[in-house]
Amino acid sequence: MHGSSVGEWLPAWRSTQQRVAILRVLSGCRDFASARELHATLTLEGTAVGLTTVYRTLRALEQGGRVDVVRERTGERLYRPRPTDGHRHYLVCRRCGLSRPVDADTVERWADSVADATGFAEIEHTVELTGICEQCRLLDAATPS
């Protein structure tokens, strides 16, 4: 087997210093991160990478199905490495950004059944769950307005 574990899914993916750095930082993210945040982290680390390159790399990863993407209320895209094959759905805390994968078999089955019932083909679905996590709720309770 040749090529890195990242490069196998694209015909001409070159392993560059920048891409390695982006992937390293992205892998270290427990929660979703925006292109801007990744870029800031890289800059702080001393690994200077152009914002453009961050965007281009994230787009490539997205097209290759290597990251999960959610959208902020503002329209900003947030990225997170995909743990396994197949896409995941997440529950994201609106307050602190904590994210956790949730079991979405129910939704997957529902989407399939909708496809059957409507005559639509090639159905894709996006599911975004947000809420307030337990810790943030406790903080809220401890600091009443």
Place this chain on the structure above:
Amino acid sequence: MHGSSVGEWLPAWRSTQQRVAILRVLSGCRDFASARELHATLTLEGTAVGLTTVYRTLRALEQGGRVDVVRERTGERLYRPRPTDGHRHYLVCRRCGLSRPVDADTVERWADSVADATGFAEIEHTVELTGICEQCRLLDAATPS
């Protein structure tokens, strides 16, 4: 009863020529429309309304729960009048934009159960379904590449 059917949900909603026009065009939309599209339609109709006003009106309608909103891949927001109380989910054709409401009880129940299981509170969910509608599929079949 006083006030228009639109104005009941906001403390100080004035019925202006522009808002009436926007609501009229929006009501006539079978499918989702962007602010830009609504503005273009209004302009073509001869009802000159500022793009800013379209945005502000749509935002007010959104906050009042009077429209359903979906997000394009680009991040652009698309609006559609909400037929009844409570939010709806739609299946939207990626080719022609045709949209139809779908029964989403399954998803609603799933979201509720996730809330129970995770300890998250105030859970909100976004579900977006896209596909290729029957008509577009037939067109595709009739016009092979």
Place this chain on the structure above:
DNA sequence: TTCGTTGCAAAAGGTTTGCATACCA
């Protein structure tokens, strides 16, 4: 008359692109 609304212009964000340069394979 009063105060919410409008519309222009400009700003604000996030994301993409043109193009010359740098660099991996």
Place this chain on the structure above:
DNA sequence: TGGTATGCAAACCTTTTGCAACGAA
């Protein structure tokens, strides 16, 4: 060496905001 990747600057797009003028109640 050849072709891809990079990065800067600038363009793009959608959405928001400042502010003076307007108009509904």
